[in-house]
Amino acid sequence: MNFEIQKRALTRVIRDDLDALVIFWPRQDTEWDSAQDPVSSLVRAALRQGDFEHKAGAVLALYAHAGIKARHVVVASVADGTPAQVRSALQAAWAALKATKSKRIGLHAVSELSGASLQAAVLSLADASYCYTSTLSQAKPRTLKQVVVSSPSVNTESRTAVAQAQALVSGIEVAKEWANRPANHCTPTMLAEAAKSIAKGASFKCQVLGPKEVAKLGMGAFLAVAQGAAEPLRFIVMHYNGAASSEAPVVLVGKGITFDTGGISLKPAPEMDEMKYDMSGAASVLGVFKALSELKPALNVVGLIPATENMPDGLAVKPGDVVTSMSGQTIEILNTDAEGRLVLCDALTYAERFKPQAVIDIATLTGACVIALGGVRSGLFSDHDALAEALQQAGEAAGDGCWRMPLDDAYAEGLKSRFADVANVAGRQAGAVTAAKFLQRFAGKMAWAHLDIAGTAWRSGAAKGATGRPVGLLVHYLLSQVGKPSKGSAAARRRA
Ligand code: BES
Ligand code: MN
Ligand code: ZN
Numbered sequence: 001m002n003f004e005i006q007k008r009a010l011t012r013v014i015r016d017d018l019d020a021l022v023i024f025w026p027r028q029d030t031e032w033d034s035a036q037d038p039v040s041s042l043v044r045a046a047l048r049q050g051d052f053e054h055k056a057g058a059v060l061a062l063y064a065h066a067g068i069k070a071r072h073v074v075v076a077s078v079a080d081g082t083p084a085q086v087r088s089a090l091q092a093a094w095a096a097l098k099a100t101k102s103k104r105i106g107l108h109a110v111s112e113l114s115g116a117s118l119q120a121a122v123l124s125l126a127d128a129s130y131c132y133t134s135t136l137s138q139a140k141p142r143t144l145k146q147v148v149v150s151s152p153s154v155n156t157e158s159r160t161a162v163a164q165a166q167a168l169v170s171g172i173e174v175a176k177e178w179a180n181r182p183a184n185h186c187t188p189t190m191l192a193e194a195a196k197s198i199a200k201g202a203s204f205k206c207q208v209l210g211p212k213e214v215a216k217l218g219m220g221a222f223l224a225v226a227q228g229a230a231e232p233l234r235f236i237v238m239h240y241n242g243a244a245s246s247e248a249p250v251v252l253v254g255k256g257i258t259f260d261t262g263g264i265s266l267k268p269a270p271e272m273d274e275m276k277y278d279m280s281g282a283a284s285v286l287g288v289f290k291a292l293s294e295l296k297p298a299l300n301v302v303g304l305i306p307a308t309e310n311m312p313d314g315l316a317v318k319p320g321d322v323v324t325s326m327s328g329q330t331i332e333i334l335n336t337d338a339e340g341r342l343v344l345c346d347a348l349t350y351a352e353r354f355k356p357q358a359v360i361d362i363a364t365l366t367g368a369c370v371i372a373l374g375g376v377r378s379g380l381f382s383d384h385d386a387l388a389e390a391l392q393q394a395g396e397a398a399g400d401g402c403w404r405m406p407l408d409d410a411y412a413e414g415l416k417s418r419f420a421d422v423a424n425v426a427g428r429q430a431g432a433v434t435a436a437k438f439l440q441r442f443a444g445k446m447a448w449a450h451l452d453i454a455g456t457a458w459r460s461g462a463a464k465g466a467t468g469r470p471v472g473l474l475v476h477y478l479l480s481q482v483g484k485p486s487k488g489s490a491a492a493r494r495r496a
Helices: 038-049 083-100 115-129 156-180 188-201 211-216 220-226 272-295 340-354 367-373 385-398 409-415 431-440 471-480
Strands: 002-007 020-026 059-063 072-079 104-109 146-151 205-209 234-241 250-254 256-260 300-310 321-324 330-333 358-363 378-382 402-404 448-452
Touching: 002 156, 020 083, 038 059, 038 072, 059 083, 072 083, 083 115, 104 115, 115 146, 115 156, 146 156, 156 188, 156 272, 156 471, 188 205, 188 234, 188 256, 188 272, 188 300, 211 220, 220 300, 220 321, 220 340, 234 272, 250 272, 250 340, 256 272, 256 340, 272 300, 272 358, 272 471, 300 340, 330 340, 340 358, 340 431, 358 385, 358 471, 367 378, 367 431, 378 385, 378 431, 385 402, 385 448, 385 471, 409 431, 431 448
Parallel strands: 002 146, 020 072, 020 104, 104 146, 250 300, 250 358, 256 300, 358 448, 378 402
Antiparallel strands: 059 072, 205 234, 234 300, 321 330, 378 448
C-alpha cells in the first residue's frame, strides 16, 4: 500500500481521480457557512436536519454525486481533530467503504490536522483494511493500493508524519503477518528465515544461533523451555547500524514462543489456539527492523529473539527442576507455563555484551497483565525513570499507549526459593509485577524496561487478529533517541 500527501482545497479534491473519498469535517465550520461547493451545502443541510453532527464517528455517505469525481464519498466528523477522534472518524468511514473494493482512496482534511492526527488516520486505514492471506486457499487480498492524504496546506510536519506512517505500516504489517501465522507456519526456524530476509533486503547483519551454540553460551533457562520441543530452537540476533559504532545501541528483546502449551503445567484447552500469538514480542522486533530499513535513522539497534515452542513431552522440563541461567543464577522452575521469563532472562544476559544505552524487552508475558490493563494499554515496567518516560511519551505519540506499573522490591518476596537462587513464579497476586521482578534480576546494571503486551498484541473473538502493537510505540521511541548522545549503560542506570 502506498501513501502520498498533496496540498489540495476541497473544491479541487472533489475533481481528483479517486475511487473513494473520505472528507474529515471539523467542528469549526463557520468558514463553510457560505461555501458553494456541493459537499459544503450538503453538510449544512444535513446538520440542519440533524442527520449529521460534530461528533467523531458521525458520517454522511454520498454516492455518485454530481460535481464529485469519486463515486463513493463519506463525510466524517473529526470534531476537534484529535488523533483519537480522527481514528474514530476513519473507522466509521471505513465501515461505509469496505464493501466498495476501492483501489485508490483519498483522505481529505477540510481544515488542517496535526501531523499526529494525519498519521493516526493513515495507520487506522491500514489497520482497518488489513487482510491476512497466508494460509487461505482462496484468499481475498486487500484491494486498497493507494492512499492520497490531502489538506489545504501541507508542511514539513505533515509530510514527515505521512512518510513515517508509510514505514510504520510496513513494520506493523510484518508484525501482524508473523503473529497471525499459525504455529506450524511460524516455527522458530521460519522466524529466523523471516529475520534473515528482512536483514538481507536492507543489508543488516543477522546471525542465527541453534541449540548447540545456545548450549555453549550457557543459556540453561532458554534450553530448559526448548527441551520438550521437537522443533529446534533459534536465537536470532539482528543488527541495524545507522550511527557510528561508538554509539551504544538500543537492544530490543522479543519473546519468541511460537506456541505456548504451558509445557507439563499444561494450559486448559479453550482458546489455547491463541497461544500461537506468544511470539508477538518477537514479531514486533521484526516489524521494528522492517520500519528501520525504510526510515534509516542515525541510531544503532540490536534485536534479540529467543525462539522456541513450549511443549509437554517425555523430555520436557518438569515442575521443580532447577536450571542454571547464563547469568549463573539458578532457577527453580515451579511452573513450566511461566516460560517467557525463562527465555528472556538469558537473552537479557546476552544483551549485556552490547553495552546498550537501553534494553527493552517485549513479551506476551502474563495473563495477569490482561486482567490489569485489558487491551487498551501495554504494561510498562522500568526502574529507569528517563527511559520509562520516553517510552510512555512514545506510546502517546503513536496512539499505542502503555502504563507504568510498580517494581517495589516487596513484590519479589514470593520468588524466593529453598532450592535455587530464585523461583520462576510467585503467588497469584500481582502476577504481571512478579514476572517483571523476575526479569529485573537479569537486567543487571543496564537501563532496562519491560513491555508486557499480553493484552494488546492481538484481539480475540470475531475480530481475532494481531494488532501489530507495540511497533508504533517502539519506532516512535527510537526516533526520539536520534541525536541524543548515548550515555554509558552504567551511568544511565538508576535504581528506583
Ligand atoms: N503466554 C502466557 C501469558 C498469556 C496468557 C498471554 C494468556 C496472553 C493470554 C505466559 O507464558 C503464561 O503462561 N503466563 C502464566 C504465568 C503464570 C504461570 C505465573 C499466566 O499468565 O498464567
Ligand atoms: Mn506460558
Ligand atoms: Zn507464554
